[in-house]
Ligand SMILES: *[C@@H]1O[C@H](CO)[C@@H](O)[C@H](O)[C@H]1NC(C)=O
Ligand SMILES: *[C@@H]1O[C@H](CO)[C@@H](O)[C@H](O)[C@H]1NC(C)=O
Ligand SMILES: *[C@@H]1O[C@H](CO)[C@@H](O)[C@H](O)[C@H]1NC(C)=O
């Protein structure tokens with residue numbers, strides 16, 4: 001075979017491969033567009049990865065930003081385990097102060113009961129050169145309406161939703177998959193068997209509530225009436241660590257607001273367990289309005305200035321994280 005012919009054969013083979021591959025991607029994307037994003041992202045990740053993690057960009061880089069490293073502390077794990085459940089006196093006092101619980105039960109006894117029911121494993125602390133964990137944190141802002149982010153959200157490995165967030169009827173904009181649903185007793189909703197319930201406890205009673213809601217249903221009130229039972233897979237229940245909660249409040253929010261919002265706590269969870277984080281549905285919509293994507297009722301200034309959260313400061317930190325390429329912020333419309 002002449003050299004020219006050989007070149008032609010090689011070029012032809014490459015062409016066939018490219019066409020086959022593109023066709024495959026395209027046919028995948030017809031059945032499920034999120035697969036297209038997923039494979040395209042995987043390819044570029046494995047090609048460009050620099051070693052801190054298996055992605056092209058990692059949450060921690062060798063030459064990291066000073067503002068970020070001053071705040072980040074990876075030795076504080078986001079999830080409660082038996083091992084980290086013994087709170088320092090300072091942390092316990094801070095945590096009890098959040099909702100001023102009057103007669104708290106004995107925490108170590110409740111924790112013991114809890115871990116007889118749910119798994120006690122230190123999950124997701126597996127960062128390394130092999131891992132490329134893509135996460136989507138989906139807030140509840142009205143700016144998701146008409147955004148068409150659904151497939152992009154669904155292409156993530158971890159998809160975190162918050163409080164009452166529905167997907168049914170909003171798939172085009174918010175996606176259909178949920179791996180983690182973050183809630184507290186007063187904001188609880190039923191989940192499917194494959195979704196992890198991530199409980200944010202604000203008091204000892206919240207831990208007792210999750211035990212009760214998964215078993216006897218005896219707790220019907222906290223400071224307001226709450227769901228007495230919950231449909232969720234108890235093998236997938238996770239508890240946000242009070243120590244981590246305090247760290248987020250102090251280190252990232254410099255104690256602005258009484259405590260961080262569920263959205264911000266979810267974002268910080270993602271920052272600690274993911275290599276890449278995409279953020280959706282945070283902030284106001286393009287008219288500057290605050291409402292949930294599933295209803296039109298105006299949340300208004302009462303929402304931004306509850307005196308509980310400092311939404312402006314939280315949003316500033318989120319913008320800074322985006323500026324420093326630690327998260328990708330999708331602002332919707
Ligand atoms: C991170 O947190 C641990 C545990 O609270 C603490 O001992 C350590 O000093 C912190 N590291 C930094 C750099 O702040
Ligand atoms: C809580 O219970 C544990 C184990 O039963 C006990 O050792 C501890 O003293 C109790 N703590 C308080 C504050 O009562
Ligand atoms: C839910 O998942 C668990 C395993 O985590 C399994 O044992 C159980 O049968 C499942 N339940 C349903 C209703 O699918």
Ligand SMILES: *[C@@H]1O[C@H](CO)[C@@H](O)[C@H](O)[C@H]1NC(C)=O
Nearest residue numbers: 256310311312313314315316
């Ligand atoms: C947020 O950032 C803006 C611009 O940097 C600043 O003017 C504003 O005071 C900040 N808000 C808070 C609550 O820190």
